[in-house]
Amino acid sequence: MTFPALVKNSVETIEWTPEGVVMIDQTRLPREVVYVTCRGYVEVADAIRTMIIRGAPAIGVAAAMGVAVGVLQSRDLEAEMPIICETLAKTRPTAVNLFWAIDRMRRLYESLRGEPLDAIRERLVREAQQIKLEDIAINQAIGANGAPLVPDGKTVLTHCNAGALATAGFGTALGVIRAAVQAGKKIDVFADETRPFLQGARLTAWELQQDGIETTLITDNMAGHFLKSGRIGCVIVGADRIAANGDVANKIGTYGVAVLAKENNVPFYVAAPISTLDLALASGDQIPIEERASAEVTHVQGVHVAPEGIQVANPAFDVTPNRYVTAIVTERGVARAPYQESLPGLAGKALD
Amino acid sequence: MTFPALVKNSVETIEWTPEGVVMIDQTRLPREVVYVTCRGYVEVADAIRTMIIRGAPAIGVAAAMGVAVGVLQSRDLEAEMPIICETLAKTRPTAVNLFWAIDRMRRLYESLRGEPLDAIRERLVREAQQIKLEDIAINQAIGANGAPLVPDGKTVLTHCNAGALATAGFGTALGVIRAAVQAGKKIDVFADETRPFLQGARLTAWELQQDGIETTLITDNMAGHFLKSGRIGCVIVGADRIAANGDVANKIGTYGVAVLAKENNVPFYVAAPISTLDLALASGDQIPIEERASAEVTHVQGVHVAPEGIQVANPAFDVTPNRYVTAIVTERGVARAPYQESLPGLAGKALD
Numbered sequence: 001m002t003f004p005a006l007v008k009n010s011v012e013t014i015e016w017t018p019e020g021v022v023m024i025d026q027t028r029l030p031r032e033v034v035y036v037t038c039r040g041y042v043e044v045a046d047a048i049r050t051m052i053i054r055g056a057p058a059i060g061v062a063a064a065m066g067v068a069v070g071v072l073q074s075r076d077l078e079a080e081m082p083i084i085c086e087t088l089a090k091t092r093p094t095a096v097n098l099f100w101a102i103d104r105m106r107r108l109y110e111s112l113r114g115e116p117l118d119a120i121r122e123r124l125v126r127e128a129q130q131i132k133l134e135d136i137a138i139n140q141a142i143g144a145n146g147a148p149l150v151p152d153g154k155t156v157l158t159h160c161n162a163g164a165l166a167t168a169g170f171g172t173a174l175g176v177i178r179a180a181v182q183a184g185k186k187i188d189v190f191a192d193e194t195r196p197f198l199q200g201a202r203l204t205a206w207e208l209q210q211d212g213i214e215t216t217l218i219t220d221n222m223a224g225h226f227l228k229s230g231r232i233g234c235v236i237v238g239a240d241r242i243a244a245n246g247d248v249a250n251k252i253g254t255y256g257v258a259v260l261a262k263e264n265n266v267p268f269y270v271a272a273p274i275s276t277l278d279l280a281l282a283s284g285d286q287i288p289i290e291e292r293a294s295a296e297v298t299h300v301q302g303v304h305v306a307p308e309g310i311q312v313a314n315p316a317f318d319v320t321p322n323r324y325v326t327a328i329v330t331e332r333g334v335a336r337a338p339y340q341e342s343l344p345g346l347a348g349k350a351l352d
Numbered sequence: 353m354t355f356p357a358l359v360k361n362s363v364e365t366i367e368w369t370p371e372g373v374v375m376i377d378q379t380r381l382p383r384e385v386v387y388v389t390c391r392g393y394v395e396v397a398d399a400i401r402t403m404i405i406r407g408a409p410a411i412g413v414a415a416a417m418g419v420a421v422g423v424l425q426s427r428d429l430e431a432e433m434p435i436i437c438e439t440l441a442k443t444r445p446t447a448v449n450l451f452w453a454i455d456r457m458r459r460l461y462e463s464l465r466g467e468p469l470d471a472i473r474e475r476l477v478r479e480a481q482q483i484k485l486e487d488i489a490i491n492q493a494i495g496a497n498g499a500p501l502v503p504d505g506k507t508v509l510t511h512c513n514a515g516a517l518a519t520a521g522f523g524t525a526l527g528v529i530r531a532a533v534q535a536g537k538k539i540d541v542f543a544d545e546t547r548p549f550l551q552g553a554r555l556t557a558w559e560l561q562q563d564g565i566e567t568t569l570i571t572d573n574m575a576g577h578f579l580k581s582g583r584i585g586c587v588i589v590g591a592d593r594i595a596a597n598g599d600v601a602n603k604i605g606t607y608g609v610a611v612l613a614k615e616n617n618v619p620f621y622v623a624a625p626i627s628t629l630d631l632a633l634a635s636g637d638q639i640p641i642e643e644r645a646s647a648e649v650t651h652v653q654g655v656h657v658a659p660e661g662i663q664v665a666n667p668a669f670d671v672t673p674n675r676y677v678t679a680i681v682t683e684r685g686v687a688r689a690p691y692q693e694s695l696p697g698l699a700g701k702a703l704d
Contacts, residue, residue, distance in 0.1 A: 030659040159573075190665075193649070193658075195547060195571035201650075201658040209659050216663045219547040219649055221511075221572040221605025225670040228607065253573025255580065259615050260608055297545070297571055298553075300652040306545075306553040307382040307561050311568045313542075318577040 013165050014053060014061055016129055021065045023053045026165060026199075030206035041070030041084050048091040048098070051197065055166020056240045057139070057273060060097030061132045063088045067105040068128035072121055081109055093288040094249055094317045095240040100275045101131055135168035138273045141331035142172055143179030146236070146271055149327065149334070150180040150187060154233025155216075157223060157261075159192040160251035161203035162238025162271065172271040173236040174207060176329060181213055188214035190232065192223055194251060196296040196314065220253050224260040235261045239272035239328075246322030246339025247284025252315055258324035267326040274330050277347055284319035292316045365517050366405060366413055368481055373417045375405045378517060382558035393422030393436050400443040400450070403549065407518020408592045409491075409625060412449030413484045415440045419457040420480035424473050433461055445640040446601055446669045447592040452627045453483055487520035490625045493683035494524055495531030498588070498623055501679065501686070502532040502539060506585025507568075509575060509613075511544040512603035513555035514590025514623065524623040525588040526559060528681060533565055540566035542584065544575055546603060548648040548666065572605050576612040587613045591624040591680075598674030598691025599636025604667055610676035619678040626682050629699055636671035644668045 012035075015022045020039040027050065028034050036052055038044045044066030047053050053062045070084035071077060085102050092098060108127050112120045150156060156177055160166075163174035170178065180187055189208055194200035201217055208215040218226065226232055235257055241249040248254070248270050261268040281287060294312035298304060306312075328335040328342075332349045335342035364387075367374045372391040379402065380386050388404055390396045396418030399405050405414045422436035423429060437454050444450060460479050464472045502508060508529055512518075515526035522530065532539055541560055546552035553569055560567040570578065578584055587609055593601040600606070600622050613620040633639060646664035650656060658664075680687040680694075684701045687694035 031656065192573070193547070195545070195573060198657050205662045206659045209662060214663070216665050217649060217658055218665050219572070219604070221544070221547060221608055222665065222667060222670075224608030224611060225604060225667055226665070228670075252571070252577060256573055256576030256608055256612055259576060260611055263611050263615075297569060301655045301657055303653045303655050304383065305550050305653055306569055307558040310557045310561060311566070313568050313570050313574065313578070315574060315577055318574075318580075 013058055013168060014065065014132065016065055016125070016132070021062070021069060023047055023062065024165070025052050026054055026203060027052055029202050038069070040073060041066045041087060044069060045087050045091050048088070054199070055161060056095035056097040056238065056276060057135050057167040057172065058165070059092065059095055060101035060275060061135055061168050063098050064101040064105050064128040064131045067102060068125045071109070071124045077117065077120065081106070092290055094290045096278045097273070097275050104131065132168040135273070136170055138331040139167050139170035139172055139175040142271050142273065142329055143170065143175035145331070145334055146176030146269065146329040147179035147183050147185070149234065149267070149269055149329070150176065150185055150236070151233030152185045152187070155188050155190050155231050157190045157192070157226065157232045157235045157257070158204060159200065159223070159237050159254055159257050160194045161199040161207070163204055163207045165203050165207060166238060172238045172273070174204065176236050176269070176271050177213065178211065187233070188216065190216050190218055190226060192220045192253065192257070193217060194253065195220055199251070223257050227260045227264045227266055232266050234267045234269060236269045236271055239270050239276050240317055241287050242270070242272060242277050242328065242343070243281040243284045243287060244279045244340060244343060245283050246325055246328065246335070246337065246343060248320045248325060249284060249287040249289070249317050250320065252318050255318040255320045258320040262324050268324055269327050269329055270325055271329040274332060274347055277343055279344060279347060284321065287319055289318070290316040365410055365520060366417065366484065368417055368477070368484070373414070373421055375399055375414065376517070377404050378406055378555060379404055381554050390421070392425060393418045393439060396421060397439050397443050400440070406551070407513060408447035408449040408590065408628060409487050409519040409524065410517070411444065411447055412453035412627060413487055413520050415450050416453040416457050416480040416483045419454060420477045423461070423476045429469065429472065433458070444642055446642045448630045449625070449627050456483065484520040487625070488522055490683040491519050491522035491524055491527040494623050494625065494681055495522065495527035497683070497686055498528030498621065498681040499531035499535050499537070501586065501619070501621060501681070502528065502537055503585030504537045504539070507540050507542050507583050509542045509544070509578065509584045509587045509609070510556060511552065511575070511589050511606055511609050512546045513551040513559070515556055515559045517555050517559060518590060524590045524625070526556065528588050528621070528623050529565065530563065539585070540568065542568050542570055542578060544572045544605065544609070545569060546605065547572055551603070575609050579612045579616045579618055584618050586619045586621060588621045588623055591622050591628050592669055593639050594622070594624060594629050594680065594695070595633040595636045595639060596631045596692060596695060597635050598677055598680065598687070598689065598695060600672045600677060601636060601639040601641070601669050602672065604670050607670040607672045610672040614676050620676055621679050621681055622677055623681040626684060626699055629695055631696060631699060636673065639671055641670070642668040
């Protein structure tokens with residue numbers, strides 16, 4: 001069976017094609033623009049695990065497409081569907097969008113039980129495509145909701161990459177920046193390089209450069225210096241999981257930036273889709289934090305930068321307590337403290 | 353004229369030898385242990401500028417030896433002494449120890465005017481050696497004064513390298529850690545990698561590994577996460593210049609660590625010799641901050657990690673306001689707020 005080519009658009013992060021799920025290889029940007037084709041769900045899982053694709057919304061889309069690929073190729077869905085879902089769910093523990101997307105695919109599958117196999121396959125493939133299209137629309141809505149918050153004539157600081165590459169397109173944090181620029185605001189961007197994986201240096205700087213948005217690259221430890229300097233008008237970051245009380249798990253280093261922003265009276269905004277909310281968790285303490293391989297710290301793009309045998313810690317995320325978060329920008333509106341009230345309100349609100 | 357070999361000891365950071373001023377090349381550690389011999393004062397200046405030698409106390413010693421080399425080779429001291437001093441002073445703007453050491457050499461030279469040339473040369477060479485020996489003794493005194501402050505059974509967080517490699521030997525911040533370990537305290541160390549130059553990953557991790565002190569390497573943006581976790585008992589860093597009010601200029605990122613320490617009620621200690629005090633400056637706002645080449649940020653050990661043509665900011669230092677500094681540990685004792693009173697008191701105190 002070949003892959004149906006249902007939708008074709010210009011967004012390059014991830015695409016459903018007749019050959020398989022095609023992703024831009026984010027481990028090789030910006031030096032090489034290379035696309036990887038995943039022809040089975042195990043390959044999609046590997047791509048998520050090895051960060052060929054990363055960013056909470058993007059791995060949600062990838063997981064949905066992974067389920068669809070698995071379903072297309074399965075001869076015994078009843079037996080294999082749980083294995084497909086589990087394989088994809090075990091790739092990365094922190095971003096909740098992954099589990100959200102898999103659950104959505106699983107629930108649809110369960111609602112279709114008893115239908116002909118081809119009909120089930122077609123519906124699940126269409127659903128994965130739909131999740132991708134919705135994600136782009138959601139990001140544009142986040143941008144529209146967030147743009148008014150961005151101070152004109154100042155610099156926006158961002159950490160990691162919450163851009164087109166972290167989503168199906170447009171971006172969450174970078175979507176707000178793009179929308180502010182489109183609205184005519186005169187802003188520029190400071191991008192933290194975001195060690196160890198260098199998403200800021202490699203992905204955010206590259207994305208914004210392509211868009212012609214003035215961008216200055218800094219190392220992570222310079223953020224405090226520039227927040228103190230007065231030139232930063234606001235910080236905008238994405239999120240991997242947001243607890244019911246508004247605590248935010250995001251790329252390691254986000255907590256430090258949030259504390260330094262508050263200390264210098266700079267607003268700290270989180271831009272994320274409603275699918276990033278995990279209202280089942282009372283606080284961020286319950287969010288599992290992924291520990292990644294030590295080689296990410298001891299090596300930079302394959303070059304060894306530390307002594308042999310040194311011990312390493314490599315938590316990929318941290319949790320920013322809600323008291324440092326000025327507002328959370330979603331596609332359904334802007335939530336502010338007390339988040340215990342505002343977040344469930346937005347989650348329950350119908351999308352326009 | 354050959355170089356007199358006046359002193360020989362086991363410290364490897366910098367040494368006066370018959371062949372010239374020998375330094376371990378800190379740009380190539382830990383992958384290669386290579387020594388560089390500077391045969392003239394211009395070579396010493398280049399070694400300071402290119403960070404073959406770095407660390408405020410170490411570049412003070414290097415500058416003194418640079419003056420001594422220049423004096424040894426000069427045929428017209430009256431004309432050349434100002435040029436020698438100016439060449440060495442123009443290498444790096446932030447660390448005050450550089451200017452302190454050059455001034456000490458210049459003042460001695462002025463006191464010797466009229467003496468025979470050979471006598472002047474011998475005295476200046478001896479003075480440079482003396483500055484090195486004093487620095488080691490000073491670091492041991494800083495260690496003895498600081499060790500009681502280190503909480504037993506916890507982790508010490510440090511930023512950059514304020515170790516044997518940043519001094520003539522033993523270290524300032526790492527001197528305190530070494531003295532605490534020697535006093536029997538059960539501590540381990542978390543070392544920030546310290547982008548862009550990676551002094552933590554390349555130098556601190558290597559130094560402490562040689563000493564058998566348990567060390568965990570983290571990226572700079574992980575410091576907040578671990579300060580919040582409760583495992584860090586205190587932060588200890590060095591300093592490049594301390595204003596009269598206790599504001600501290602140190603390696604970029606120090607300010608962020610200090611704010612995060614205070615936010616989590618973790619003591620933040622600065623360990624530095626009295627020669628780091630610049631009591632002529634009322635506050636840290638007046639300390640000049642060196643801006644270094646963008647390639648340090650866009651490249652890691654020669655590997656390009658950012659898109660071509662991206663704009664970069666690269667301030668090498670930041671200023672930590674005195675309100676974040678729990679105490680300043682010097683060879684003459686421990687200063688606490690109000691620093692406007694405690695620092696001049698220590699500066700005026702005779703060394704035991």
